[in-house]
Amino acid sequence: xxxxxxxxxxxxxxxEAAAAIYRDTLGAxxxxxxxxxxxxxxxxxVELPNTKIELLHPMGDASPIAKFLQSNPSGGMHHICYEVExxxxxxxxxxxxxxxxxxxxxxxxxxxxxxxxxxHPKDFCGTLVELExx
Numbered sequence: 001x002x003x004x005x006x007x008x009x010x011x012x013x014x015x016e017a018a019a020a021i022y023r024d025t026l027g028a029x030x031x032x033x034x035x036x037x038x039x040x041x042x043x044x045x046v047e048l049p050n051t052k053i054e055l056l057h058p059m060g061d062a063s064p065i066a067k068f069l070q071s072n073p074s075g076g077m078h079h080i081c082y083e084v085e086x087x088x089x090x091x092x093x094x095x096x097x098x099x100x101x102x103x104x105x106x107x108x109x110x111x112x113x114x115x116x117x118x119x120h121p122k123d124f125c126g127t128l129v130e131l132e133x134x
Contacts, residue, residue: 001090003083006112006132007045007052011068012075015042015057022046022053033057036111041065043111054081054111079118079128087115087133094131099123107133 012018015033023030029047036043040063046053056078058066068078084090087107094101100120110116110132119129 001084001093002131003085003134005051006081006083006130006134007054008080009054009056009078009130010075011056011058011065011072011078013057013069013073015044015055018055018075019044019046022055028053034111035059038108039110045111079130081116081130081132083134084131085134087117087131090131091117094119 010018019030019033022028031045031047033042033044035041037059040059042057042059044055046055056065058064058069060066065078069075091101091105091107094117095105100123102118102120105117107115107117110130112132115133117131119131121128
């Protein structure tokens with residue numbers, strides 16, 4: 001069911017410093033910051049030949065990334081994102097398999113303007129999983 005790895009998301013306490021590491025030290029192509037108020041984050045994507053890195057920074061104290069950074073003040077891997085062909089079918093399969101789909105169980109629009117779902121880390125080896133419709 002899952003397709004290719006879309007991105008690995010890293011929560012960072014300083015978005016510009018993190019972008020500079022990827023851009024200036026590693027020589028990667030780094031996007032401009034994009035605010036996603038519906039998710040409570042600001043994102044920057046680092047383009048790699050075979051996938052992307054998503055740098056996440058909280059938009060305020062209510063952001064889930066703010067809570068993550070309280071526990072991980074230096075930042076760290078937040079989630080991994082896989083592509084799926086049909087997000088609705090993926091949601092149904094996850095729920096039928098007993099996996100917990102976070103939120104209300106319905107897809108919402110993600111950073112790439114495509115439908116996404118998040119799956120509970122306790123059901124996936126301790127890793128928060130995002131599914132994005134390809």
